[in-house]
Amino acid sequence: MKVLDCNISYGASINGQPHRNCDTFADLCAAMKTFGIDGGLVRASYISTVGVSYGDKMLAADLASDAAKGLELYGVWGLVPPCTGETPAPEKLPEEMAKNNIAAIYFDPKSHRFVPNRISIGAYLAVAQERKIPVILHSRYGITMETLANIMEIYPDLTVLFGDTDSWPNARRLYPLAYAYKNLYFDLSYVMDDQGIEDMVGRFGADRLVFGTGFPDRYTGSTMAMLRAAEISDEDRAKIFAGNLERLIGQEVLK
Amino acid sequence: MINTNSKIAKQFWETGKLPCPILDFHAHMNEHASIYFPAGDVDGMMRSMNNFNVRWLMFFDHLEFNDPLYAKHFAVEAVNKYPNRLRAYRGILSRHLNPEEDIRAVDENPDIYVGFKILGDYNKFPIADPIHDPYYQYLNDTKKLLLIHTWDKSPFDGAEQVRKIAERFPDIVIICGHTFFGDIEHGIEITKEFPNVYYELTAIPIIRGFLEDIVEAAGGSDRILFGTDLPWFSTMHGAGMVLSADISDEDRLNIFYRNGDKILSRFPWYTLD
Numbered sequence: 001m002k003v004l005d006c007n008i009s010y011g012a013s014i015n016g017q018p019h020r021n022c023d024t025f026a027d028l029c030a031a032m033k034t035f036g037i038d039g040g041l042v043r044a045s046y047i048s049t050v051g052v053s054y055g056d057k058m059l060a061a062d063l064a065s066d067a068a069k070g071l072e073l074y075g076v077w078g079l080v081p082p083c084t085g086e087t088p089a090p091e092k093l094p095e096e097m098a099k100n101n102i103a104a105i106y107f108d109p110k111s112h113r114f115v116p117n118r119i120s121i122g123a124y125l126a127v128a129q130e131r132k133i134p135v136i137l138h139s140r141y142g143i144t145m146e147t148l149a150n151i152m153e154i155y156p157d158l159t160v161l162f163g164d165t166d167s168w169p170n171a172r173r174l175y176p177l178a179y180a181y182k183n184l185y186f187d188l189s190y191v192m193d194d195q196g197i198e199d200m201v202g203r204f205g206a207d208r209l210v211f212g213t214g215f216p217d218r219y220t221g222s223t224m225a226m227l228r229a230a231e232i233s234d235e236d237r238a239k240i241f242a243g244n245l246e247r248l249i250g251q252e253v254l255k
Numbered sequence: 256m257i258n259t260n261s262k263i264a265k266q267f268w269e270t271g272k273l274p275c276p277i278l279d280f281h282a283h284m285n286e287h288a289s290i291y292f293p294a295g296d297v298d299g300m301m302r303s304m305n306n307f308n309v310r311w312l313m314f315f316d317h318l319e320f321n322d323p324l325y326a327k328h329f330a331v332e333a334v335n336k337y338p339n340r341l342r343a344y345r346g347i348l349s350r351h352l353n354p355e356e357d358i359r360a361v362d363e364n365p366d367i368y369v370g371f372k373i374l375g376d377y378n379k380f381p382i383a384d385p386i387h388d389p390y391y392q393y394l395n396d397t398k399k400l401l402l403i404h405t406w407d408k409s410p411f412d413g414a415e416q417v418r419k420i421a422e423r424f425p426d427i428v429i430i431c432g433h434t435f436f437g438d439i440e441h442g443i444e445i446t447k448e449f450p451n452v453y454y455e456l457t458a459i460p461i462i463r464g465f466l467e468d469i470v471e472a473a474g475g476s477d478r479i480l481f482g483t484d485l486p487w488f489s490t491m492h493g494a495g496m497v498l499s500a501d502i503s504d505e506d507r508l509n510i511f512y513r514n515g516d517k518i519l520s521r522f523p524w525y526t527l528d
Contacts, residue, residue: 020464036256199293221499
């Protein structure tokens with residue numbers, strides 16, 4: 001069964017986090033082979049810890065290196081409000097992403113210190129909506145549920161891959177948004193709920209769920225085992241393990 | 256395939272089933288005000304247990320915990336519905352103690368209860384306070400189980416509170432739920448000092464590396480018990496951590512059921528068959 005992970009990262013850390021880190025891109029590639037992960041969306045943690053210019057360039061270079069051979073890896077770039085000129089101009093973003101094998105973008109207002117709204121990042125969100133670029137919004141980067149709801153209200157057709165680090169089962173917060181927005185997808189990295197996958201597949205269909213591990217912060221085996229053993233059809237399981245992410249990253253931007 | 260270094264992980268990946276039983280020492284049941292559970296009642300939990308090869312599960316009912324007055328019968332009914340799969344912990348509710356009634360209930364119903372559970376953080380009451388002594392003395396005399404919610408450096412149920420209980424009641428089998436999450440190193444010192452203190456793994460999966468730290472610091476996996484907080488968290492979420500952790504397959508089997516098998520063997524009703 002093919003396995004693509006929507007939430008993996010690497011990069012040395014100065015503060016002891018994650019607890020067991022994955023310092024280099026080569027270490028990440030080796031770990032993926034040990035855990036049986038065939039590829040996915042990778043992020044350089046330097047984007048959030050050092051800066052967007054440094055991290056985005058390093059990620060693009062690493063993706064083009066020999067270490068990536070044999071794995072189906074695509075990058076995730078971090079963006080800050082375009083008015084400062086630190087990240088590609090919105091109109092040039094799709095072209096720059098395609099050149100550098102970048103398949104998704106994310107915003108980290110917690111580390112990069114900006115307000116994530118239409119005024120600050122709306123130009124990027126408009127391009128992403130038009131070109132079907134997956135936008136990763138995650139509570140670990142300071143995206144609250146309220147921010148997510150506000151963004152979806154303004155950009156209802158935006159392709160969003162949302163993740164939430166809250167370990168407590170969160171259906172009462174997430175399900176209303178899932179019912180409202182058909183392009184809202186869920187990263188399963190931090191989902192631990194008993195029979196949660198079965199419940200979501202039953203309500204929204206398997207197309208809305210995307211396998212992720214959160215490596216190196218989290219154990220890769222946790223989500224893998226949950227999904228492998230979930231009481232869903234093998235067709236749905238294959239979609240969640242790889243097919244849905246393939247569909248998302250195979251849209252406009254990489255063509 | 257989860258872990259190329261593990262035969263057990265490979266077997267699981269090929270079949271979707273663990274090749275060994277699981278003994279779950281930390282679960283709950285029924286409604287909780289903060290949470291929607293897709294399968295929180297006894298039948299929903301049994302469905303998960305069957306799917307994931309959980310042979311026995313020990314639980315403390317949410318209803319009994321959050322309503323100290325009128326809800327103690329729900330746990331009894333659940334065990335009576337599945338007498339060959341479930342056992343309950345009776346609650347020690349520090350602000351609603353009734354030791355005479357509670358101890359009698361546990362003592363007269365050995366096929367329902369394995370012991371008591373106490374949650375100092377939730378009751379905002381130190382678990383080592385002598386007010387609980389009748390319960391602990393009973394457990395010490397009968398060698399039944401005490402499951403404790405242990406968390407970080409809590410003044411209510413942190414490592415120092417557990418140490419005080421273990422010192423005074425050395426024959427209680429103390430199961431440290433969540434393994435002092437946030438203060439694991441201190442917790443490990445206590446298990447080294449007291450042979451009847453065990454770790455339990457609920458919450459540990461959320462930080463990669465914690466399980467390896469525990470195995471390494473404790474000098475092995477002999478005192479680690481499996482638990483999930485079901486119906487909160489999937490059995491396979493915890494099992495997946497064990498499968499992908501950098502430990503041996505012998506450690507994995509110890510954690511899934513061998514250590515628990517030794518503990519439960521003290522009860523006449525227990526069988527792993």
